[in-house]
Structures are given as C-alpha cells and as structure tokens.
Amino acid sequence: MLKKLFILVLLISSVGVFGQGKYIAKNAYISFYSSTPMEDILGESNEVVTILDAEKGEIIFQAIMTTFHFKRALMEEHFNENYMESSKFPKTKFKGTIEGFNKDMLKGPVANIKITGVLNVHGVDKTITVPGTLGLVDGKLVGTSKFKVTPEDFEIVIPSVVREKIGKEMEITVKADYLPFGQ
Amino acid sequence: MKIKYIIFTVLALGFIGAGIGLKMFFKPHADINKLEAEFKVEATKLMDEFQKEENAATTKYSEKVLEISGKLVTKSKLKNGTDLLILEDDMQGVSCQLDSVWCAANQPAIQSLETGKPVIIKGICKGYLMEIKVSPAILVIK
Numbered sequence: 001m002l003k004k005l006f007i008l009v010l011l012i013s014s015v016g017v018f019g020q021g022k023y024i025a026k027n028a029y030i031s032f033y034s035s036t037p038m039e040d041i042l043g044e045s046n047e048v049v050t051i052l053d054a055e056k057g058e059i060i061f062q063a064i065m066t067t068f069h070f071k072r073a074l075m076e077e078h079f080n081e082n083y084m085e086s087s088k089f090p091k092t093k094f095k096g097t098i099e100g101f102n103k104d105m106l107k108g109p110v111a112n113i114k115i116t117g118v119l120n121v122h123g124v125d126k127t128i129t130v131p132g133t134l135g136l137v138d139g140k141l142v143g144t145s146k147f148k149v150t151p152e153d154f155e156i157v158i159p160s161v162v163r164e165k166i167g168k169e170m171e172i173t174v175k176a177d178y179l180p181f182g183q
Numbered sequence: 184m185k186i187k188y189i190i191f192t193v194l195a196l197g198f199i200g201a202g203i204g205l206k207m208f209f210k211p212h213a214d215i216n217k218l219e220a221e222f223k224v225e226a227t228k229l230m231d232e233f234q235k236e237e238n239a240a241t242t243k244y245s246e247k248v249l250e251i252s253g254k255l256v257t258k259s260k261l262k263n264g265t266d267l268l269i270l271e272d273d274m275q276g277v278s279c280q281l282d283s284v285w286c287a288a289n290q291p292a293i294q295s296l297e298t299g300k301p302v303i304i305k306g307i308c309k310g311y312l313m314e315i316k317v318s319p320a321i322l323v324i325k
Contacts, residue, residue: 026274026278026312026313026314027261027267027278029262029263046261046263046265046280047278047280047309047312047316047318048312049312049313049314062312063312064309064310064312064316066245066246066309066310067309067316067318072208072209072210073210073211073212073213074207074208074210076212090241090245090310091310091312177262
C-alpha cells in the first residue's frame with residue numbers, strides 16, 4: 001500500500017501538478033481529422049490521461065500514439081511507422097494553463113476558455129494557445145477543445161507524392177469528463 | 184510475338200501490383216481472437232514491472248499480445264459504447280478496452296462478469312500512462 005502511494009505521488013509530481021484539488025480523466029478522447037480527396041482520415045483515442053490542477057488552472061494531457069485507431073489498418077500502420085515514428089516517440093504531451101483561471105470556472109456552467117501551453121508531438125515542442133470550453137454538464141466537469149495544427153510544425157515529414165493529398169492542417173478535437181481526484 | 188509477350192508481362196505485373204495494393208489498402212485490423220498471446224502474465228506482476236522500470240517494460244510488452252489474469256475491479260462503458268474492464272487497481276491497474284466486434288457477439292459473457300472475481304483478458308499492450316493500457320482486448324473464456 002505504501003509503495004503504491006509513493007508511486008502515485010511520484011507519478012503526479014512527474015507531471016508537475018502538486019496541489020490540493022485535482023481532477024482526472026483516464027479515458028479522455030482526442031481525435032485528429034484530415035480531409036483528403038480519396039477519403040477522410042480520422043484517428044481516435046479514448047485512452048488519453050489528463051489531470052487538471054484546480055488550484056493553479058494547469059492542465060496536462062498525455063496520450064500513447066499507438067492508441068489512436070483508424071478505419072483502415074493501413075492508415076494506422078502509416079500513422080505509427082511513417083509519420084509519427086511511434087516506437088521512437090511513443091507519447092504525446094501537452095502542459096498548459098487556463099488563461100485568467102479562477103476556481104469558479106470549475107463549478108459553473110460551460111464557458112469559453114483559452115489555454116496556453118507546450119504541445120509535444122513527435123519529440124518536438126511547440127507553444128500553442130487554443131480555444132476550449134470548461135464547466136459542469138449534468139454535474140460533471142467537462143473540458144473540450146478544437147484546434148488545428150500542421151504536421152510540419154512538429155517536423156513530421158510527409159512524402160511529396162502524398163503531401164498534396166493530405167490536408168495541410170489537421171483538426172484536433174479534445175473531450176474530457178473529469179472526476180475529482182485526491183481531494 | 185515479342186511485343187505481345189512484353190505487353191502481356193506488363194499487364195500481368197500491373198494487375199498483380201494493383202491486386203497487392205488493394206489488398207494492403209483494405210487489409211483488416213488484427214483479429215485479437217485469433218492471435219496467440221506472446222506473454223501470459225498476472226496483472227499484479229505486469230503492474231510491478233511497469234511501475235519499477237517503465238522503459239524496460241514498454242520495450243518488452245508494447246504492441247505485444249498479452250494474456251493477463253487478475254481481479255476485475257471495474258466494469259464500465261465509455262461514452263462511445265466501448266466496454267472497459269480494469270484489473271487489480273482502479274487508478275493504477277490494467278485498463279482494457281474490449282474489441283467492439285467481439286463484444287457485439289459476446290454480450291452474455293460481459294454481462295455475467297462480476298467485480299471482485301478473477302478474469303483473464305487477451306489484448307495488445309499499448310504502454311503505461313498511470314495505468315497499463317490494453318486495447319483492443321477480449322475476455323478469455325476457458
């Protein structure tokens with residue numbers, strides 16, 4: 001039991017969210033979508049872990065790249081082997097802060113927010129500011145965000161033969177149903 | 184005669200190439216039910232390995248088919264309908280998302296699952312994020 005507690009503290013400290021109140025979602029959703037003339041590409045993961053620090057307004061997301069599933073096995077293969085190099089860069093991370101955070105944001109109805117932080121994909125850090133929503137839905141804290149990134153921002157090389165066929169930008173959708181944790 | 188032979192060869196190669204391309208394009212996802220488990224391991228042992236040495240455990244188990252036995256602590260459904268089973272520890276245990284096709288054909292087996300009882304899961308280990316992620320997975324019914 002003591003070992004478990006120690007590991008939990010270690011885990012939480014490793015993602016930098018010391019504080020009294022925290023919210024967690026262990027099965028948050030992230031998708032990325034790109035439209036191509038042949039067919040749309042949609043990768044989805046329901047295995048994203050996110051922690052929201054209710055004291056500082058910090059949000060952390062982590063996902064394992066191979067948990068993104070696609071309609072076609074070949075798309076999944078190309079995504080992991082050719083583009084994301086998932087064996088070399090197995091995880092993607094985001095650590096950011098809600099702009100103008102106050103604790104009432106966690107107790108009120110859904111409202112628009114802005115989050116600024118560092119997104120690490122493919123081993124490359126990029127500071128981004130993204131729009132989102134946060135608030136109670138049926139008594140549960142729900143966070144969402146939708147924003148666009150380009151593969152080039154993260155040094156993801158797409159061969160010129162297929163570059164024109166894949167949309168310049170990828171639309172990222174994030175949804176997390178948070179539960180209180182460690183309060 | 185020689186030209187005919189060349190045209191025939193080019194056409195045949197073209198058809199074979201297109202066939203291989205189409206087969207690859209429409210290649211189905213791995214059927215977890217048919218895959219042999221590379222490791223048979225207890226959930227507690229797996230958790231211990233990941234918690235002690237995440238990198239070594241990731242190298243050993245990531246993307247491998249595992250047969251994991253342990254105590255079922257949580258049985259729930261995600262918003263998209265996916266059945267989720269968690270073994271041994273709700274926060275840091277083994278989190279298994281069941282294969283939707285397998286679930287559709289095996290609803291009685293899932294419904295009969297009781298928390299606190301031992302289960303055996305077969306699935307692809309994805310790695311470690313506070314808990315061990317396994318997907319897609321199926322129940323091993325013996």
